[in-house]
Amino acid sequence: MKNNLLALFVVGISSSTMAQTFTDDFESYTAGSYLGPQSAGAWTTWSNAPGTAEDVYVSSADAFSGTKSLYFSSTSASGGPTDLVRNFGVLNTGQFTMEFNMKVNTGKAGYFNLQRNATIGQVWAMDCFFKDNGTILINNQQGLSFTGSYPQGVWFNYRLEINFNTNVWEVFIDNASQGTFSNANNQIASIDIFPLDSDAPNDAQYYIDDFSTTITPYTLPSLNAAANLVAFSGANLAGSVVTPKVTVRNLGTTTLNSFDLTVDYNGTQINHSVSGQSLASLATVEITMPSNVTLAAGALPMIATVSNPNGGTDLDANDDAVTLLVNPIVPAAGKMVVSEEATGTWCGWCPRGAVSMENMENKYSAFWAGIAVHNGDPMTDSTYDAGIAPLIGGYPSALVDRVADIDPTAMEADFLNRIQVAPVAFIENGATFNAATRVLNVSATVDFQQAATSSYKMAIVLTEDNVTGTASGYNQANYYAGGGSGVMGGFETLSNPVPAAQMVYTHVARVIAPSFGGAANSFPATVAAGSTHIVNANFILPAGWDENEIHIVSMLIDPTGKIDNAGKATIAEAVSNGLGNGTVIYDETLSVEEMNQIDATLSIYPNPTAENATVVVQLPTQSNVEMRLVDMNGKVLVSRNYGSLSGATSINVNTTMLEAGTYTIELVLDSTVVKRRFVKL
Numbered sequence: 001m002k003n004n005l006l007a008l009f010v011v012g013i014s015s016s017t018m019a020q021t022f023t024d025d026f027e028s029y030t031a032g033s034y035l036g037p038q039s040a041g042a043w044t045t046w047s048n049a050p051g052t053a054e055d056v057y058v059s060s061a062d063a064f065s066g067t068k069s070l071y072f073s074s075t076s077a078s079g080g081p082t083d084l085v086r087n088f089g090v091l092n093t094g095q096f097t098m099e100f101n102m103k104v105n106t107g108k109a110g111y112f113n114l115q116r117n118a119t120i121g122q123v124w125a126m127d128c129f130f131k132d133n134g135t136i137l138i139n140n141q142q143g144l145s146f147t148g149s150y151p152q153g154v155w156f157n158y159r160l161e162i163n164f165n166t167n168v169w170e171v172f173i174d175n176a177s178q179g180t181f182s183n184a185n186n187q188i189a190s191i192d193i194f195p196l197d198s199d200a201p202n203d204a205q206y207y208i209d210d211f212s213t214t215i216t217p218y219t220l221p222s223l224n225a226a227a228n229l230v231a232f233s234g235a236n237l238a239g240s241v242v243t244p245k246v247t248v249r250n251l252g253t254t255t256l257n258s259f260d261l262t263v264d265y266n267g268t269q270i271n272h273s274v275s276g277q278s279l280a281s282l283a284t285v286e287i288t289m290p291s292n293v294t295l296a297a298g299a300l301p302m303i304a305t306v307s308n309p310n311g312g313t314d315l316d317a318n319d320d321a322v323t324l325l326v327n328p329i330v331p332a333a334g335k336m337v338v339s340e341e342a343t344g345t346w347c348g349w350c351p352r353g354a355v356s357m358e359n360m361e362n363k364y365s366a367f368w369a370g371i372a373v374h375n376g377d378p379m380t381d382s383t384y385d386a387g388i389a390p391l392i393g394g395y396p397s398a399l400v401d402r403v404a405d406i407d408p409t410a411m412e413a414d415f416l417n418r419i420q421v422a423p424v425a426f427i428e429n430g431a432t433f434n435a436a437t438r439v440l441n442v443s444a445t446v447d448f449q450q451a452a453t454s455s456y457k458m459a460i461v462l463t464e465d466n467v468t469g470t471a472s473g474y475n476q477a478n479y480y481a482g483g484g485s486g487v488m489g490g491f492e493t494l495s496n497p498v499p500a501a502q503m504v505y506t507h508v509a510r511v512i513a514p515s516f517g518g519a520a521n522s523f524p525a526t527v528a529a530g531s532t533h534i535v536n537a538n539f540i541l542p543a544g545w546d547e548n549e550i551h552i553v554s555m556l557i558d559p560t561g562k563i564d565n566a567g568k569a570t571i572a573e574a575v576s577n578g579l580g581n582g583t584v585i586y587d588e589t590l591s592v593e594e595m596n597q598i599d600a601t602l603s604i605y606p607n608p609t610a611e612n613a614t615v616v617v618q619l620p621t622q623s624n625v626e627m628r629l630v631d632m633n634g635k636v637l638v639s640r641n642y643g644s645l646s647g648a649t650s651i652n653v654n655t656t657m658l659e660a661g662t663y664t665i666e667l668v669l670d671s672t673v674v675k676r677r678f679v680k681l
Contacts, residue, residue: 023212026068031060035070035084046083046120046192051641054083056193062207064155069209072110072195079111079196079204086211090118092164092187093251094218099159099172100211104130106153110206113422114188120655125185126169129198130206136178137198140185141520145451146171148178155209161187165218165319167228182229182322220281224252225259226319230282230304235363237419238297238328244270244289246304250279251319261307265293265302265326299327322525331367331419334426334449336566337409338369338555341507342388342397345377348479348496353396353408353487357507360411365665367419369553369568370507371463378473382628382636384509384671401563413568424450425568429552431574438541439589443580444554444567445534455559457518458585465549469507474500485616510545510634513537514673518557519535519585534582538589542632547571588675602667608679615651615665622646626668629653632661655680 022042029038035058036043036050045054056501059071072082079387088096104110110130116123129137130150140147150156150173159172167186171178195204208566228249234242244263250256256279263270279285293302302324307314314320336391341357343350357370373388374380392405399405400414430443442460468474480488481496494502514537536603541547552574554567569577603616623625623647629638637658642651653665667674 013154019214019216021212021214023210025065025210026058026063026070027066029058030059031068033058041084044085044087046085046194048085053081056082056084059207062103064103064207064209065152066209069207070193071207072193072204073206074195074197074202074204076356079202080194082193082195083659084193085120085190086117086193086213087190087254088188088213088215090187090189091215093220094164095216096162096164096188096215097159097170097214098191098212099157101155102130102150103155103207104150104152105205107132107640108152110204111196111198112191112193115190115192116185116187117142118189120190123185125188126183128604130195132197132199132203136173137172138181140183142184144181144183146179146181149378165226165316167247167322176279180325182324184231185297186228186642187406194559201292218251220251220253220599221315222252223254223312224314224316224319225248225256225306225309226251226316227304227306227322227338228319229260230263230302230322230324232293232302232326233288235367236295236326236328237364237367238295238330240295240328240366241292243292244302244304245286245307246289246322247284247286248274248279248306249284250281252309253281254310255280257310260286260307261289262307263289263293264305266296266300268293295326295328297328297330299325303336329416329420332422334565335419335421335423336367336369336427336568337364337418338371338401338553338563338566339413339415340371340373340388340399340402340509340664341408342375342395342399343372344375344393344395345379345473345476345503347375348477350396351476351478351480352488353398354506355491356398356408356411358489360415362420363412364415369551369566370416371461371509371553372505372507372591373509378469378471378635379467379505379508380636381509381511381634382639383668384512384516387512394417402557403562422449423556423565424448424452424558425556425565427554427556427565428577429554429567429569430577430579431552431569431571432579433547433571433575435547435613438543438546438547440539440541440550440571441579442537442539442552442554442574443534443582444536444557445532445580445582446523447532448527448529448639451529452523453559454520454521454523454527455526456527456564457520457557458522458535459512459515459518459555459557460535460586461512461553461555462510462539462541463551463553464508464510464545465506465551465554466546467508467549468503469500471500474503474505476503507551510550511539512587513539513586515563515668519583521583522585523583534580536580536582536584538584538585539586540588542634544632557674586673601675602665602676603676604676608681609655610681611654611656613653613655613678615653616669617645617667618648618649619646619669620675623669625649627651628666628668630664630666632663 034051034055036055063069092598109132114126116125136148161170167182170180197204226249229247232242258275261272305321341353373384398408426447428445434439475497476498480491481491556564558564625642
C-alpha cells in the first residue's frame with residue numbers, strides 16, 4: 001500500500017516551507033472489503049462511520065495501475081449511499097494539488113465535492129460533476145460556474161491545482177489545462193466522493209485510482225496585501241454597465257490599514273485609494289470600485305492589482321494581481337425578454353417571486369420586462385389572471401416569454417437562454433398623455449427583421465410600481481417569517497402576514513389589452529422583412545394609478561403563443577418617442593368599439609342611472625360573452641359568463657348597492673374587450 005507522507009524541500013518567497021504529499025494506490029488493501037477500516041484513518045465517511053454503507057468497497061474489477069481501485073455507483077435515487085471522505089485540514093494559504101486517475105463508464109456520471117470547513121456539511125467550496133455527456137461542470141452556491149470536458153469509458157488523469165494566495169484554481173485533464181477560475185470560497189478542508197448523477201435518472205458509475213495530494217504551506221511575511229478576487233455587480237451581458245468589486249486579503253502579519261487598487265478592463269482603468277481599514281491577518285474585505293466599465297463582447301481580462309499596503313512595500317509581489325476572464329453573453333439585437341410572475345397576497349410562498357423579480361430588475365432592467373400577474377387580491381386584473389391560469393401549475397409560478405411554467409427562482413436561467421434568440425421584430429413604444437383627462441394613447445412601432453404573417457399578434461400591458469394599499473387584501477402572506485424556510489430577501493425578518501403598511505408591490509399588471517393572447521388583426525396576412533407596422537391602444541388611467549410609476553410593455557406574440565419580443569418604456573420615455581398612428585387594437589375611450597373585425601355595439605340606458613341599468617349588446621355573429629362591472633380603481637365588482645350569444649341581447653344590471661360615481665361595463669367578446677362607462681347617481 002502506498003500511503004506515505006513525504007517531505008519535500010520548497011523555497012518560498014518569504015520563507016522555507018515543507019510540502020506534504022499523500023498518495024494511495026489501493027494496492028495493499030483487501031478487495032471486496034471496506035476501505036475505511038483498512039486505511040489506518042486515512043479515509044473516513046460523511047458521518048465518520050468507516051465500515052458502514054457510507055464506506056466504499058475496494059474493487060479488483062478494473063484499475064489504472066496494479067489490480068485494485070475504488071468503484072462508486074449510485075444505488076439511491078438521490079445518490080449514494082457511498083459517501084467517502086478524505087480530510088486535509090483547513091487550507092486557505094499556500095498551494096494545494098490533488099490528482100487521481102478516473103474512469104467514468106460510458107453514458108454514466110461521476111461526482112465529488114470539496115468541503116470548505118472542518119465541520120462537514122456547512123459550506124460546499126466546490127461541486128465537480130462529471131456529467132453523462134462527457135462534460136465537467138464545477139459550481140458552488142456563490143455563483144461559480146466552470147465547464148470542461150473529459151473522455152468517457154477510458155481511464156484519464158484529473159488534477160486540480162489551487163493557489164490560495166492568488167485564488168487561482170486550475171483544472172487539468174490528462175495534463176491539458178481546462179482553464180482557471182477564482183472561488184469565493186477560497187478555502188478547503190476535505191474531499192467528499194459521493195456517487196451522484198446531476199441528470200435524471202441518477203446513474204453514477206466510476207472508478208478512482210492513484211489518489212494523491214500535495215500541500216505546500218505558506219509563511220506570512222510582515223506586510224503583504226493580496227488581490228484575492230475580482231468580480232462585478234450587474235448583468236453579465238455585452239453592453240451592460242457594471243461595477244467592479246475587488247476582494248483584498250491580508251496575507252501579512254501586520255494589520256492592514258490602507259492600500260491602493262487598480263482595475264483594468266478593455267482599455268479602461270479605474271484607480272482607488274482605500275484607507276480607514278483595520279484588516280487583521282488573513283482577513284478579507286470587499287471593495288467596490290468608484291466607477292463603472294461597459295462589458296464588451298469576447299473573452300477579455302479584468303485585472304485587479306493591489307499596491308502600497310500601509311503606504312509601504314509589499315513583501316510578496318506574487319499575489320498582488322488577480323484576473324477574471326470576462327466573456328459576457330451577447331444579447332440578440334433589439335431583444336427584450338418578458339417574465340410574467342403569477343402571484344397573490346394570499347400566497348405564503350409568493351415572496352420568493354417578488355424577490356426574484358427584483359433581482360432580475362436590478363441586474364437586467366435594460367433587457368427585461370417584469371409583469372406581476374395577481375390573483376385573488378385587490379391588484380387582480382381579471383383578464384390577465386384568467387389568461388395565465390391555464391399555463392401555470394400553481395402559485396408562485398413564472399413564465400419567461402411564455403416558454404414553460406417554472407418556479408420564479410429559475411427566471412434568470414431561462415432569461416439567459418431567451419436573450420440570445422434573435423427576435424422576428426424590434427418594438428418601440430410611443431405615447432401621448434393628457435393629465436387632465438388621464439387619457440393615455442399608446443403606439444407600438446414594430447420593425448420586422450424577418451417575414452411574418454397575421455398569425456403574429458400584439459398585446460399591450462400597463463404595469464405599475466410602488467403600489468400600496470391599506471385594506472387587508474394588501475397584507476402579504478409570508479411563509480418565510482422567522483427564517484425557518486431560509487433567507488428570502490428580508491421576508492424572513494417580517495411577520496406572517498406582512499401588514500399592508502409594510503408592503504410595496506412592484507411590476508403590478510394593471511391591464512392587458514385587448515386580451516392575453518393578443519389582437520387577431522394586428523398585422524396583414526403577409527408581412528415582409530424590413531416592413532414597419534404600428535398598432536395603437538388607448539387607455540383611461542384610473543385616478544388611483546400613478547402615471548409616474550407606469551411602464552408600457554408591448555408584446556409580439558408568435559403563432560405558438562410564445563412572446564417573440566417586447567418593448568418597454570415609462571410613459572415619459574414613450575411620450576419622448578412620439579405617438580405613431582396605425583391599427584387600433586384597443587380603445588377604452590370609445591363608447592362603441594369595432595375591433596377584431598367584429599361589429600359589436602354596446603349601449604347602456606338610462607345613463608346616468610339611479611337604481612337599474614340595461615346593457616344592450618348587438619352581435620352580428622356568434623360570440624362568447626362575458627360581462628364585468630368594474631369600479632374606477634379597476635376592481636371587478638361583478639363578473640358573469642353568458643356563454644355563446646348572437647343578435648340583440650339585453651342584460652339587466654342592479655345598481656342600487658353601488659356608491660355614487662363612475663363605473664365601467666366590460667364585455668369580453670371572444671378575444672375582444674368592449675367597454676362603456678356609466679354614472680351611478
